[in-house]
Amino acid sequence: MMRANTKNIERLKDRKNAVILAHNYQRPEIQDIADFVGDSLELSQKATKTDADMILFCGVDFMAETASILNPDKKVLIPDFGAICPMSQQLETEELLDAKRKYPDAEVVLYINTLAEDKAHADCICTSANAVQIVELMDSDLILFGPDSNLAHYVRQRTSKEIISVPEYGLCPTHHQITESDLLDAREKHPEAKVVVHPECIPEIQEAADHIASTSGIARYCKASAEKEFLIGTEVGMLHRLEKEIPEKRFYPLSIYAVCPHMKMHTLEKVEMALETGEPEVTVRKGVADKAREAIERMLELSR
Numbered sequence: 001m002m003r004a005n006t007k008n009i010e011r012l013k014d015r016k017n018a019v020i021l022a023h024n025y026q027r028p029e030i031q032d033i034a035d036f037v038g039d040s041l042e043l044s045q046k047a048t049k050t051d052a053d054m055i056l057f058c059g060v061d062f063m064a065e066t067a068s069i070l071n072p073d074k075k076v077l078i079p080d081f082g083a084i085c086p087m088s089q090q091l092e093t094e095e096l097l098d099a100k101r102k103y104p105d106a107e108v109v110l111y112i113n114t115l116a117e118d119k120a121h122a123d124c125i126c127t128s129a130n131a132v133q134i135v136e137l138m139d140s141d142l143i144l145f146g147p148d149s150n151l152a153h154y155v156r157q158r159t160s161k162e163i164i165s166v167p168e169y170g171l172c173p174t175h176h177q178i179t180e181s182d183l184l185d186a187r188e189k190h191p192e193a194k195v196v197v198h199p200e201c202i203p204e205i206q207e208a209a210d211h212i213a214s215t216s217g218i219a220r221y222c223k224a225s226a227e228k229e230f231l232i233g234t235e236v237g238m239l240h241r242l243e244k245e246i247p248e249k250r251f252y253p254l255s256i257y258a259v260c261p262h263m264k265m266h267t268l269e270k271v272e273m274a275l276e277t278g279e280p281e282v283t284v285r286k287g288v289a290d291k292a293r294e295a296i297e298r299m300l301e302l303s304r
């Protein structure tokens with residue numbers, strides 16, 4: 001395979017009036033050529049504001065689907081169609097519908113890490129940046145929440161509402177494998193460092209942390225803090241953004257094994273190829289997209 005030509009990527013972007021959106025967990029070289037790098041909430045917000053004709057989404061399936069739902073008239077591409085988030089596969093639509101039948105008074109708040117078919121059955125979507133805020137703003141005191149049971153734990157600690165997890169044990173394999181022994185080892189090596197983690201981490205890691213936040217919340221916290229060293233408990237791609245934006249501080253991964261293989265599937269070569277060929281395109285069936293859009297737009301409205 002030929003090496004990617006970043007000048008050609010720029011030329012193709014201009015020619016096709018394309019914008020490149022990249023998640024914080026992307027490879028460093030992808031983050032560096034992106035027009036915008038952010039977390040799921042920021043990327044969804046960005047996707048509603050672009051006047052580009054084409055969106056090249058360097059993230060996983062549900063993120064590109066969300067961009068397509070919010071931009072039915074634009075072409076949305078993903079460099080590698082195989083970038084599928086395992087968490088988004090953990091919610092079975094039938095299980096969600098069963099739970100809705102069992103708890104008719106509950107409202108459904110689904111994490112953005114879900115497929116469009118499931119979003120279409122939600123009252124509102126949330127991200128890790130606004131999950132507590134969204135749950136609090138729902139009318140009902142009973143919330144069906146899925147699929148991440150670790151994020152559900154985080155929300156439960158911060159609301160008096162009853163949160164029922166659907167499925168009972170959904171999780172992100174990348175965050176779930178950051179263990180308490182990783183934390184002990186990292187603290188031993190960097191005793192001065194503050195521990196900042198993502199709410200997809202297991203409850204034991206959340207409880208031991210100095211701060212819990214979405215990836216962009218992690219960046220804001222590290223920037224504002226007077227501390228100089230941080231242990232970061234999320235996917236390791238986040239360290240590139242932190243080192244680039246806050247070069248005067250030191251960042252260490254809580255676990256070097258916290259790598260999401262799905263996020264890392266995109267390469268510069270695949271970016272160049274997607275821009276060149278206009279494929280692979282991400283589309284969502286109209287009926288499903290229309291219903292899912294209502295739940296996503298409700299989140300965007302409530303997050304303003």
Ligand code: SF4
Pocket residue numbers: 025060085086087088113172173174175235260261262263
């Ligand atoms: S880091 Fe976890 S939640 Fe994010 S895409 Fe990878 S598997 Fe899915």
